[in-house]
Amino acid sequence: MGVQSGSQRILDFYRRPTPIARVERAAADLAKFSKYHINPAYDIICDNPIETRQDVVDTLELIYRLARPFTLICLRCA
Numbered sequence: 001m002g003v004q005s006g007s008q009r010i011l012d013f014y015r016r017p018t019p020i021a022r023v024e025r026a027a028a029d030l031a032k033f034s035k036y037h038i039n040p041a042y043d044i045i046c047d048n049p050i051e052t053r054q055d056v057v058d059t060l061e062l063i064y065r066l067a068r069p070f071t072l073i074c075l076r077c078a
Contacts, residue, residue, distance in 0.1 A: 001026065003042045004043065005044065005045055005058070006060070010059075023062070024062070024065060031068065034068075039071055040062075041070065041073055044063070044073070073076045
């Protein structure tokens with residue numbers, strides 16, 4: 001699932017319409033399938049040159065709040 005960022009500013013920049021709260025709800029629903037050994041994977045944009053320190057903190061805080069277990073995939077911004 002393409003989470004991309006935990007910063008609303010970055011999500012707005014990339015025109016990602018899904019609110020952060022909806023991402024968290026979807027992660028909670030997907031975590032229920034872990035009992036079947038099906039862990040969700042979340043894509044996060046890393047090394048983004050337009051991110052501020054606060055944007056990175058917001059993303060890390062979102063990752064911390066996501067229901068576990070999951071696989072995290074960091075996509076490097078080119």
